[in-house]
Amino acid sequence: MSMRYSDPSREDDLTSLPDLEVFYHGGGDLGDVLEEDSAPGWYHWPCLLGALPDRDPAGPFDSEDLALNDARRRCRGVEAG
Helix, strand or coil, X not given: CEEECCCHXXXXXXXXXXXXXXXXXXXXXXXXXXXXXXXXXXXXXXXXCCCCCCCCCEEEECCHHHHHHHHHHXXXXXXXX
């Protein structure tokens, strides 16, 4: 799992923590996260370092970059399109 920033300009700020997690899931059960099995692919969810995710994962996406771009759009309040 990769911790990332919703605002890339914060990456060099030593007092800032990542607020997104982007990860690959091979499909099937995601434990207690979702009630149904999920498809394989890249997912993302907002969270704070050392904290549980803030909501269900979004995805699947075909690549890590697509998942990260979607996560950043959602954090800015822009719907994916």
